[in-house]
Amino acid sequence: MLQELVHGVAAAFTIGYVSLGLTLFAGVIIWRASILYLIYRNRPREVPITSRSYSVGKWIKNFQFITSAPAQILQASVALGFSSTFAMPSLNEFHVLVAGQQDVEAVCNSDEDVLSFHEAMTDRMQHYYTMWGFKHDGTDPHDNVPIRTVKVLLRKHIPTLRPLIQKKIQDGYSTVIANGHKIDEWTAVSIFQLSKSIVEETNVQVILGDELGSNPECVKAAIRYSIDAVVAAELCRQLPSILTPLIAPMIMSWSGAMSKVAMFIQSTLEKRTQESMENPINNKVYNDCIQWTMESSNTPAQRTTSRLVAQIIGLLLASSHQMSMVLVYVLYALCDHPEFIEPLRQEIAEAMATNPEDPLKEMHLLDSFLTEVSRLHPPDALTVQRKVKKEFTTPSGAIVPPGNLIAIPILAQSRNPQVFVDPDRFDGRRFLLKKDQTQGINAVSRFTDLRQSYLFWGAPRKACPGRWYVSEALKQAMVHLLTHYDFKLKDESLSRFLYWTTAIFPRPDRVILLKRRYY
Template sequence: MLQVLFYKLFLAVAFGYVRIGLIFLAACVTWRAFTIYRIHRNRPRNIYITSKSYSIGKWVKNFDFITNAPTHILRTSRKLGYSSSFAIPSLVEHQVLVAGQQDVEALCNSSEGVLSFHEAMTDRMKHYYTMYGFEHNNIDPHDNVPIRAVKVLLRMHIPVLRPLIRRKIREGFETAVANGHRVKNWSSVSIFQLSKMVIEESNAQVILGDELGNNPECVRAAIRYSTDAVITAEICRQLPPMFTPIIATTLMRWSGAMDKVANFIRPVVEERMRTPSKESSNATSYNDCIQWTIDSSHTPAQRATPRLVAQIIGILLASSHQMSMVLVYIIYALCDHPEYIEPLRKEIVEAVNKNSKDPLKEMHLLDSFLTETSRLYPPDALTVQRKVKKPFTLPSGAVIPTGNLIAVPVLAQARNPEVFPNPETFDGRRFLLKDGQTKDKDAVSRFTDVRYSFSFWGAPRKGCPGRWYVSETLKQAMVHLLANYDFELEDEHASRFMYWTTAIFPRPARRILLKERGIVC
């Protein structure tokens, strides 16, 4: 009798799961069919489109765009001569990729009400679910809180933070090398894990402060959180929006990292809100983004604890994920072009002797090398991404209906021979002053420069507010690696990158061999 009841219960549960699966499948098919129709209906006019948006075979599977979008974008840009805008039917809209000076300037200088940065990022990152309920709304419509906290206060405090960043980078390298696999006299380390350990532990200290940045459990949760958020956002982009609340919530709770980070941040925020303000003579001084976010929040809604916690978590994610990927690409470039290693080491020694307080200011070759690396190896094929809220006409004549995405194909933009001579060739000295040029007379290209011809940092009108901090951290990591280690790729022929839509990720399995030089800097 019990066996019969158990069997019936098993069948009931099994059929229940089958019904749920069929409902999910039917919803996906219906959503895909509606999306195909919407993409075709909203197709841009007067512009080259790479393929038919209503091809059923392409849009049911869409594997080509998901797994190979950067290659497709680069191939089309090359075909059109790098100066013509074009459109690609993607997952849920056309992606209009602008080229040519006038079209790029029109995109970069558009208003939020016409081409929306916030809606594009919300579609991509699913902020509400991946950033602890954060929403861009009238509480801070112009992003004054994060811009002041990061662009003004964080940048202003870089000299104070410099020794801390240097120490955390040193500790990150030492831990990675100590935990690596021994290969003769070398330590074999995953390049991506090394980069995450170096960058994200340093970043946790800067964003969360001494108390939380020195808490191993909090730092581990912060590192795991950034991975969870990116994976969750990318998975949800492939599925019907109606499933996002269930799937995103489930994925973000899988490890519980985001909730752990929030639970660490909340009591710190509450305690600091009870302490005297920074204007008081009795105020405690904190040099971290928790305090700067509090100081930059002025209205009651901005200073509500849930809002502050979500804002800080958003800054933590924005400042960690792509920076660690860029460091991986810097390491690749150094290994691929070892002829720059000794000149860079020589420059480091000379810069320290010339300006021990801020030697990075004297490291012009290092700055140029970093700029050239970011030119050829950005972490995403697109930048200046905007959602079209009102019909938009480019100077080239293309008409873009609402609902589409418009962006600069930065991976292709950097290969325009009219802007960068011999663009496929890595030239670590490309951005140095040439003979006859002077700093006062000629425009000098620096890593933190924002310009129309190369949009690595976004639009000149609204460039990345944290680029000075990112530059400082990446340069400190480069200096430490060059000064203290010999290094080479464990397998220089192994595949290094993988694509997921337009994002360019380093393969976690790629490894580097490290050995201390015996010359500690």
């Protein structure tokens, strides 16, 4: 009798699990069918489309967009001669990828209520869940707080912060190398982990200040937080939006890193607010983004603790993710092109002797090298990404309905032979400008320059406000490496990148060998 009861219960559970599985499968099919219908209904018009989004075969094949989108985009751009705007179906909408000067300028100069930067980034990053409840709303509709914090105050204080940035970069190298694996006279370390450590050590110092920047628990939480945020955002992009309120908080709470970072920031905010109330005349001077965010927040809604915490966490994430990837690509380029190592070292030595207060200003080859790395290896295949809010017609005649994404294919743009001579060849001197002997002008090209031909920093009207800080940190990381270490890749033949939709991620398991350099 008991045995029959047990078998009956087991059978019931089995049937229940099978029913649940079938229900979930049916739900996924219905969800994808509805997405396909919406993609088809909102398809762009009067523009080449790379494939049909609504065929069953394409539905299955289109999942390859997750793992090969940059290659697909580059292939389509080449086939169209780099000069034609075209549309490509992704998993959830069409990507309309613009080419030609007029179309590019039209997208770059569009209004937010027509082509929305904020909605495109919200769809991609899920700010509310990955940035401590941050919402882009009427609290700061024109982003005045982060722009003033980063573009004005951080840039202004870079000379003051320079010794601290140098120290944190040095600590980042030392921390990873101390935990590396010894191979004869070399130390083997993960090239991505090395980059993350350098960038995160520096970011916590610059954004969160001295106290939190020297707190190992806070630094560790900040490093883990940026990983959690990217994983949560990218995973939720591929799942039904109805699951986002469940999946995103679960991922973000798994390690508790975001909550820890928020707790540290909130404690610092409260401490500084109390200090200013007790001694409003002789306030202690803090040179970090926590302080500058407080100073740049002018309305009661902007000054709430929750808004300040979310704003600062957003700065932390924005400064860490792509900058660490660019540094990985820089390290690869130095290993792949050792012929530039000695010229760069010579330039560094001469610049330090000529202008010890600001030697980076004299390092023109370093600027050109960084620019060339970013040209060939952007962290994403797309730039100037905008969500279409109102039907948009490009100068070339493409009609793009609301709900689609419009962007510039920067990876393809960098391979355009009409813009760059021998575009697939790495040339670290490509962006060096010659002296104009007739005018007596020493023309200089900077990594931070905005170029219509290559929009690494985004649209000129809304270019990255933190590019001067990013440039400073990356250059300091390069200078420290070139000055203090010899280096090489452990295995040059291994693949180096992973594609996840349009993002281009460095593989975390690739290894660089470092050896202390004595001179």
